[in-house]
Amino acid sequence: MALRQDNLYGCLGLQVVRGSGSCRHVASFYKDVFDVLGLCNDKLYCNYNTDGRSDIANKTKARHVINIINYDGYYLGMDMINDYLFRFVDEFRMESMFKKNKIYIFNKPYMYILAEGLSYDEMINKLVLYRNNTYNNSLISFNDYMEIVRDTRENILRNEDILLDFNNERKNYIKRLIYK
16 A cells, blocks of 8 residues: 555654644654653643733633653753743743743643543643642753753754755655655
């Protein structure tokens, strides 16, 4: 049976490999990579604003997806699209770290059930986990964060040839899968 492009619709991370995608595709891609590496990672469906008003945020649907990562036993939000790092204020709200103008993320936990297939109890357990992981900005210093960013960029540049080869191979592989 030939694999057609529409058969791959549910593989959100594949859109990134194909050279396109939005926040949900990028978050899914990183989730897949972290899962393979055995690293803690979740997707957080949310919306965001700059004034931190939950009354407005609570009236809108989830319009964005970020990744939840674990750093030294604490959960942080990483917006891979916009390059923001977030800390939990409570289980429903996060605020950006290391940026002059604060951005606030508002968790939409119903999406764990709708998009991820979690049960109600599993969703509640996630909320309790996030509530128990609120902390102040001193968990990671700006210098430590920037060192991680620099190391990551240097690794990417050092492996640019491998990434270019991968990019060319993935194009050919996907064409063979889709147009077989």
